[in-house]
Amino acid sequence: MRMNSMILALSVSLFLFPSLLVAQEEEAAAEELVIADFDTGDKPNNIGGDFGSWDKDPNDETQFCQTTFETQDALGNEGGYALRLDYDVDSPNPAYNGFWMKLNGEDATPYNALSFYVKGDAEKGFTKRVKIELKDMSNTASPYIVTGLTDQWQKITVPFEKFRRVSDWSAMNEFVVVFDDINSSPKTGAIYIDQVALTKE
Numbered sequence: 657m658r659m660n661s662m663i664l665a666l667s668v669s670l671f672l673f674p675s676l677l678v679a680q681e682e683e684a685a686a687e688e689l690v691i692a693d694f695d696t697g698d699k700p701n702n703i704g705g706d707f708g709s710w711d712k713d714p715n716d717e718t719q720f721c722q723t724t725f726e727t728q729d730a731l732g733n734e735g736g737y738a739l740r741l742d743y744d745v746d747s748p749n750p751a752y753n754g755f756w757m758k759l760n761g762e763d764a765t766p767y768n769a770l771s772f773y774v775k776g777d778a779e780k781g782f783t784k785r786v787k788i789e790l791k792d793m794s795n796t797a798s799p800y801i802v803t804g805l806t807d808q809w810q811k812i813t814v815p816f817e818k819f820r821r822v823s824d825w826s827a828m829n830e831f832v833v834v835f836d837d838i839n840s841s842p843k844t845g846a847i848y849i850d851q852v853a854l855t856k857e
């Protein structure tokens with residue numbers, strides 16, 4: 657009798673509030689936070705964070721990284737953009753440079769992986785290996801090497817446990833791409849990046 661009334665109560669609530677079911681489905685589907693799709697062709701990123709290129713030694717004109725928005729969206733969105741990174745770490749001096757993007761203290765604890773799309777530029781040439789880093793608010797760089805780049809878009813998903821030096825996932829500071837004269841071969845080239853996201857796999 658008691659069980660029957662519970663079932664009755666449940667059926668009545670679902671009849672009266674079908675949105676209870678819908679709300680749960682939406683929650684399950686929303687387990688991705690897009691940090692940057694670059695589709696406005698401008699700064700900031702989707703969470704209000706600034707981004708740009710950096711260079712170990714801006715006075716050394718033989719090394720640099722520069723960013724441009726290109727209409728080659730990773731998801732095939734016709735109005736969209738990807739970000740192109742032209743790099744040069746071919747220098748008589750120690751060389752490294754790349755791309756930085758602020759994560760604005762975002763809480764990453766609902767997620768467990770970083771994902772993004774990447775490809776190389778066939779015309780200019782590109783490194784098959786590239787280092788990425790995540791930093792929490794302590795600003796300690798936690799590196800991970802992405803390998804196997806081709807001239808076609810690939811989705812890369814890196815589980816958070818690969819970023820061993822991130823200690824506080826509740827407040828993230830920065831995502832960084834690093835070109836250096838050890839990992840980058842050839843030492844000049846261009847890659848594209850798009851759809852940087854935190855995901856729950």
Ligand SMILES: [Ca+2]
Nearest residue numbers: 693729736737
């Ligand atoms: Ca895009």
Ligand SMILES: [Ca+2]
Nearest residue numbers: 718719744746
């Ligand atoms: Ca150079």
